[in-house]
Amino acid sequence: MKKNWPILVVDDEDVMCESMAAWLREDGYRVDTAPDGQKAVELAKASDYAVCFVDLKMPAGMDGIETMMEIRRIRPDASVIIITAYATVDTAIQAMKEGAQEYIVKPCNPQEISMLVSRILKLKKLQNENAILRKKLTRQYRQHDIITKNPRMQEILALTQEISSLRSTVLIHGESGTGKELVARAVHFSGNRAEKPFIAVSCAALTETLLESELFGYEKGAFTGAVAQARGKFEIAHGGTIFLDEIGDISPKLQADLLRVLQERRFYRVGGNREIEVDVRVIAATNKNLAEAVQQGQFREDLYYRLNVIEINLPPLRERREDIPLLAEHFAQRISSELNRDIAGISAGALKLLIAYDWPGNVRELENVIERAIVTCRNGMLEEQDFSWLQHRGMPAQDWEVPDVPLGELERRAIVAALERKHGNVKEASAALGIDRSTLYDKLKRYEISH
Amino acid sequence: MNALYLVAIGSVPAQAMEWIENAAAEWYPLPIRRLPPLLIPEAAYDARRKQYQSVEFMKALAQAAPRDACRILGVTDVDLAIPMLSFLFGQAQVDGRIAVISLCRLHQEFYGLPADEQVLRERTIKEVLHELGHTFGLVHCNQPACPMSLATHIGLVDSKQKEYCERCGMQLVERFSALEAEV
Ligand SMILES: [Zn+2]
Ligand SMILES: [Zn+2]
Numbered sequence: 001m002k003k004n005w006p007i008l009v010v011d012d013e014d015v016m017c018e019s020m021a022a023w024l025r026e027d028g029y030r031v032d033t034a035p036d037g038q039k040a041v042e043l044a045k046a047s048d049y050a051v052c053f054v055d056l057k058m059p060a061g062m063d064g065i066e067t068m069m070e071i072r073r074i075r076p077d078a079s080v081i082i083i084t085a086y087a088t089v090d091t092a093i094q095a096m097k098e099g100a101q102e103y104i105v106k107p108c109n110p111q112e113i114s115m116l117v118s119r120i121l122k123l124k125k126l127q128n129e130n131a132i133l134r135k136k137l138t139r140q141y142r143q144h145d146i147i148t149k150n151p152r153m154q155e156i157l158a159l160t161q162e163i164s165s166l167r168s169t170v171l172i173h174g175e176s177g178t179g180k181e182l183v184a185r186a187v188h189f190s191g192n193r194a195e196k197p198f199i200a201v202s203c204a205a206l207t208e209t210l211l212e213s214e215l216f217g218y219e220k221g222a223f224t225g226a227v228a229q230a231r232g233k234f235e236i237a238h239g240g241t242i243f244l245d246e247i248g249d250i251s252p253k254l255q256a257d258l259l260r261v262l263q264e265r266r267f268y269r270v271g272g273n274r275e276i277e278v279d280v281r282v283i284a285a286t287n288k289n290l291a292e293a294v295q296q297g298q299f300r301e302d303l304y305y306r307l308n309v310i311e312i313n314l315p316p317l318r319e320r321r322e323d324i325p326l327l328a329e330h331f332a333q334r335i336s337s338e339l340n341r342d343i344a345g346i347s348a349g350a351l352k353l354l355i356a357y358d359w360p361g362n363v364r365e366l367e368n369v370i371e372r373a374i375v376t377c378r379n380g381m382l383e384e385q386d387f388s389w390l391q392h393r394g395m396p397a398q399d400w401e402v403p404d405v406p407l408g409e410l411e412r413r414a415i416v417a418a419l420e421r422k423h424g425n426v427k428e429a430s431a432a433l434g435i436d437r438s439t440l441y442d443k444l445k446r447y448e449i450s451h
Numbered sequence: 452m453n454a455l456y457l458v459a460i461g462s463v464p465a466q467a468m469e470w471i472e473n474a475a476a477e478w479y480p481l482p483i484r485r486l487p488p489l490l491i492p493e494a495a496y497d498a499r500r501k502q503y504q505s506v507e508f509m510k511a512l513a514q515a516a517p518r519d520a521c522r523i524l525g526v527t528d529v530d531l532a533i534p535m536l537s538f539l540f541g542q543a544q545v546d547g548r549i550a551v552i553s554l555c556r557l558h559q560e561f562y563g564l565p566a567d568e569q570v571l572r573e574r575t576i577k578e579v580l581h582e583l584g585h586t587f588g589l590v591h592c593n594q595p596a597c598p599m600s601l602a603t604h605i606g607l608v609d610s611k612q613k614e615y616c617e618r619c620g621m622q623l624v625e626r627f628s629a630l631e632a633e634v
Contacts, residue, residue: 015506019533025545027601028590083535107500107537111603 005050005121005340006030010040010067011083012058016106020053027114037062037070044071049078050124051117056084056091056103065098072099079120128340146182147330150320156183156312163310164191169262171247171307172285174314176436177362180285181243183312187283188241196240199233203254204246204438212254213270222271232269234261234278241281246438247307248288248299259303282307287439317359317366324355327363331370332382339371342380349384357390361434368431412447415440453521455479455583458486460508460527460551466568467554467575471526474576475583478615480627481521489515491529502532505542508551516548522586524579525551540602541578543585550582556605570609577611584619587626592619 007029011017017033024031032047034040038061040054052071056064068080082095082103095103102116148154163170164187172180181200188198206214213222217232233242250258261267266277284307293299317324328346336343346354359365373386402410414433422428430440457472468485476483495507508525516523531539531553540557543550557574559567580598592599595607597616602608615623 013534015504016534019504019506019542020535022542022544023533023536023539026543026585026591106535107532108535109603110536110538113536114601114603 005124006032006047007117008032008034008040008043008047008049008052008071010034010037010052010058010064011055012036012060013055016055023110024117027117036060037064037067040067041070041074044074044078048075051120052078052080053083054080056082056095065095068095068100069098077124079124081116146179146186147326148320148323149326150315150323152315153320153323156314157186159310159312160186161190163187165193166191166310167281168309169281169307170283170310170312171290172283172312172314173290174285174287175316175360175362176287176439177359177364177434178314178316179363180314181245183314184241184243184283184285188243188281193240193281197237198241198243199237200243200245201233202245202438204249204436204442208251208254211250212257215254216257216267216269217272218270219272222269226271229269234267234280235276237280238278239280241283244282244284246286246436247284248286248290248293249438249442252300255300255303259300259306262303262306317362321355324359324366325351327366328354328370331367332374335367335371335374339374341374341377343374343377343382344380346382347384350382350387353384353387353390359434361431365434368434408447411443415443415447453519454482454484456484456486456517456520456523458512458515458523458525459488460511460525461488461491461529463488463526463528463554467571468526470572470575471524471579474579474613475524478580478623479522479583479587486515486517486523489525491527497532500532502530502538503527505531505533505539505551505553509542509544509549512549512551520548522548522550522583524583524586525549526554527551528554530555540608541582543582545585545590546588547586550586552578552582557608562605573613574605574608576613577608580613580615584615584623587623589619589622592616594618 007024009017009020009024009031010033011020012035014035017035021031021033032043032049034043036058040052043049044052049071052068054064054067054071058064058067062070064082068082071078071080079101080099082091082100083106084091084103085106092103101120104113104116146153146157148157160183170184170187172183174180184200185198188194201211201214203211213230213232215232215234217230217235218226220226220229257267261278262282265279266275268275290299290304290308294301294304325346328351332343332346354366354369361368369387369390370382373382377386415429418429418432419426422432426440427437430437433440455475457468457475459468472483472485489511491503492507492511495503495505497504508527508531512523512525531542531551533539533542538556539553541550541552552575554571554575555561557571557578559565559570577598581602584599589599591601594600594616595610596612597619598611598613599615599619600607600611602611614620
C-alpha cells in the first residue's frame, strides 16, 4: 500500500467526521478525526498529517481558520482544506490568505474531492521521491549498506579497502543474495576509480549473442536490427569497473573473448574490425563452485586463474546470524521511510524468529521479507505474526518429515510447490524461494519442469 | 462456520437480491444467508437533500447482524449520501463487517434513459464486489477495469469488469486463507 499519507478530518459533527473518514479509508488512507480545534492540534503534534480537512464553523473553542493556522504552525508541510457549508467570498478569501490549500463547499461531488486529494498527494509524493532519490544517490558512494559485526565480514570489508586502488581482477564467491554486488561497489567506490563508471552486468540473464553485443558493443549492420553502432559495457566502463555477475554461466566462446580482454585489454565490437582499447577493472562474481567447474571442463582454467587474482568468499547469512537483527532493523528503517510508513521497530519475538530462520536467499531474502512485512503490517510494530508465513517456507526443520529422496528431488519438489503456490508466477516463486529469477530458470531447465 | 448475510433495506427488486447472492457466492467461500428485509431507518432521511444518510444504514445493519455474521451487506433502492458528498454508490468498513450498496444510481432511469435490466445487473454485481472487497481489507485499486477501482460517476462503474484484477484477487485469496486459519 503506497498511499500511506495520514489524513485528519476536523468537524464538530460526529456523522460528518466518521463518514468522511470511512470514505477516505476505502481509498487506503490512514484517517484520524477530531471533534474540535484543540483535539486537532493535539493530534497534529503526534502525527505528520499530509492533508487536514477542517470545518470552517465549529461552535466551541477555535474556529476553522484558527485551527488551520495552529496546525500549519506545527506542521508547515500539511495541506489544509477548509470545508464550508455555504460559499461566501469573504471566508474563502480569508481561508486562502491564511494558508489554506483549497476550500470546498459541502456536499460536493465525489469526483471533485477525490481529484483534490490525489492532486495534493501527487505533489507531496513527488517531493518525497526527490528526497529519497537524493538519499539513494549519496548512499551509492558509501559502503555503509554492508552492515556487519561478524568477524569474517569485517575482514572482507578491510580487504575491499586494501585492494580498492589496485587494478587486479577480483573474484567474489557467494550464494545468491549474499551481497556480491555490494562488495564490488565497496571496492570500486573506495578506490581511485570511484569517479568513473561502475557497470554491472548479469551474465546469466542474457543469451550468448545478446551478452556478446552487450559486453563488446556492435557495429552498424553487424546483424539484423543493428541499425546503428552501439558501445558495449566494456567501453562504457572505461576508466572504471565492470562487475560481471554470474560469470560461471557464460558460454565457451565468451570465455575465450573475455580471456582476451583480460590479457590484452582490447577487443573488437561485434561485426567490427577496429581494435578498441580499454582500461577497465574486472570484478566477477558467481554462486557456483568455479574450481569444480574447471575440473569438470565447463570453465576455462586459464580464465579462472585470470579472474581469481584476488578471491573473496562471502559467507551465507546463516553463518553470520549475529548480523540478522542489525540488518533487519536497518532494512525496516530504510524501507519504511521509502514507503512512507510509520514503523517503530521489530519486536523481540519477531527477531527471534528471523534469527532462527535459515535464509536460503540470504540478505536479499531478508530484505524482501522485511519489505513484505512492512507492507502488510497493520500496527506500527513488526511482530511475530507479520513473519508467521516464514514458517511455511520450510522451517523449523524438525517439524516436517524429510522424505528419503535425493537432494535434487527435494529441490525439484520445492520449486514445483512454489510455482503452484504462486499460480505459475515465476517472479513471485523465485522471490519466495529466495533465489534469482535466472537461477530459477536454470533449475526449471535442469529439472525439466514445465510451467 | 460464520456466514455472509444479505439484507434488503426498504423495498428492493427480488431479482436484484438474486444477482447479488450469486455474485457473492461466486467470489466468497462463505455460506450466504438472507435476512428478512429491514425498514428504512427513519433518522436517515435528510429532507433538505431528499437523500438518505448512509451512516444510519450502517448503524441499522450493525444492529441487525446475527451473531454468526462475519459480513453483512445491506441493499437499498434509495439514494445514499454522507454530509460531505453529494451521493454514494455504496459504503463499507475497510476490514470490517458492514457494507451497504444503493441501486438508486445504477438504474438507467436515474439518468433519464429507458430501464435496462441487463445494465442494472452488471452494475449491481460490480458494486457488490467493490463493497465486499473493502470488508475483506481491499482498498481502491488503480486499475480502472478492476471492480475495486474508485467510481465517482456511473461511467466509471460501466468501465469496470465483473472480476477482480490479479493483484486484488491474490490479496483476497490471502485473506481467505487467514480466515480459514482463524476458524
Ligand atoms: Zn470503495
Ligand atoms: Zn484491483
